Amino acid sequence: QVQLQESGPGLVKPSETLSLTCSVSGGSISNYFWSWIRQSPGQGLEWIGYIYDIDSTNYSPSLKTRVTISVDMSKNQFSLKLRSVTAADTAVYYCARGYCSGGNCYAGLGEFWGQGTLVTVSS
Amino acid sequence: IVLTQSPATLSLSPGERATLSCRASQSVSNYLAWYQQKPGQAPRLLIYDASNRATGIPARFSGSGSGTDFTLTISSLEPEDFAVYYCQQRSHWLTFGGGTKVEIK
Numbered sequence: 001q002v003q004l005q006e007s008g009p010g011l012v013k014p015s016e017t018l019s020l021t022c023s024v025s026g027g028s029i030s031n032y033f034w035s036w037i038r039q040s041p042g043q044g045l046e047w048i049g050y051i052y053d054i055d056s057t058n059y060s061p062s063l064k065t066r067v068t069i070s071v072d073m074s075k076n077q078f079s080l081k082l083r084s085v086t087a088a089d090t091a092v093y094y095c096a097r098g099y100c101s102g103g104n105c106y107a108g109l110g111e112f113w114g115q116g117t118l119v120t121v122s123s
Numbered sequence: 124i125v126l127t128q129s130p131a132t133l134s135l136s137p138g139e140r141a142t143l144s145c146r147a148s149q150s151v152s153n154y155l156a157w158y159q160q161k162p163g164q165a166p167r168l169l170i171y172d173a174s175n176r177a178t179g180i181p182a183r184f185s186g187s188g189s190g191t192d193f194t195l196t197i198s199s200l201e202p203e204d205f206a207v208y209y210c211q212q213r214s215h216w217l218t219f220g221g222g223t224k225v226e227i228k
Contacts, residue, residue: 060216061216101178108213109211111178115165
């Protein structure tokens with residue numbers, strides 16, 4: 001069974017960069033879509049972006065100027081960087097693997113999820 | 124694309140049928156999914172492409188609709204089905220609805 005675990009600082013100062021890592025166990029990181037999604041009381045669920053292979057990425061139009069998602073195949077991990085954060089970026093951040101069925105894999109569907117990590121933006 | 128879910132809260136008893144609605148601000152074809160979320164847990168994919176159950180999802184969950192109007196039906200509520208349900212579209216980027224809470228009456 002695939003398992004995902006988010007890690008990173010729980011507190012980030014305004015204007016700094018939020019950095020999170022998702023460690024994947026129980027399966028290879030190759031040949032799947034890997035996503036970051038966040039959830040806050042004010043904004044609800046918001047899909048941040050996803051990556052496939054090393055360099056095929058797609059980001060939310062509202063966040064794309066501030067977001068980078070990357071993958072480290074050797075460590076079976078992928079990462080999120082969100083620059084110039086404000087209090088509005090305070091949320092629970094989830095990593096997820098795209099759903100695959102019948103030989104088809106879907107970027108915009110989350111099958112396996114991490115437990116989520118709360119990141120608070122505050123000075 | 125804005126997804127509007129109704130009702131905001133549905134109060135039902137175990138064994139009853141639940142019908143949840145999701146309306147899109149413009150057509151999303153059939154690219155509509157449903158998730159279940161319990162307190163303190165990540166969302167769980169139930170239905171994708173409007174009517175396809177995800178792997179391991181019980182048959183009491185079914186989805187229907189196309190274009191702008193979609194429905195998630197739980198044929199007979201089990202105790203573990205009381206949760207918040209979200210719809211999500213993948214036609215124009217990826218956005219979620221605001222959720223419907225199914226609570227015990």
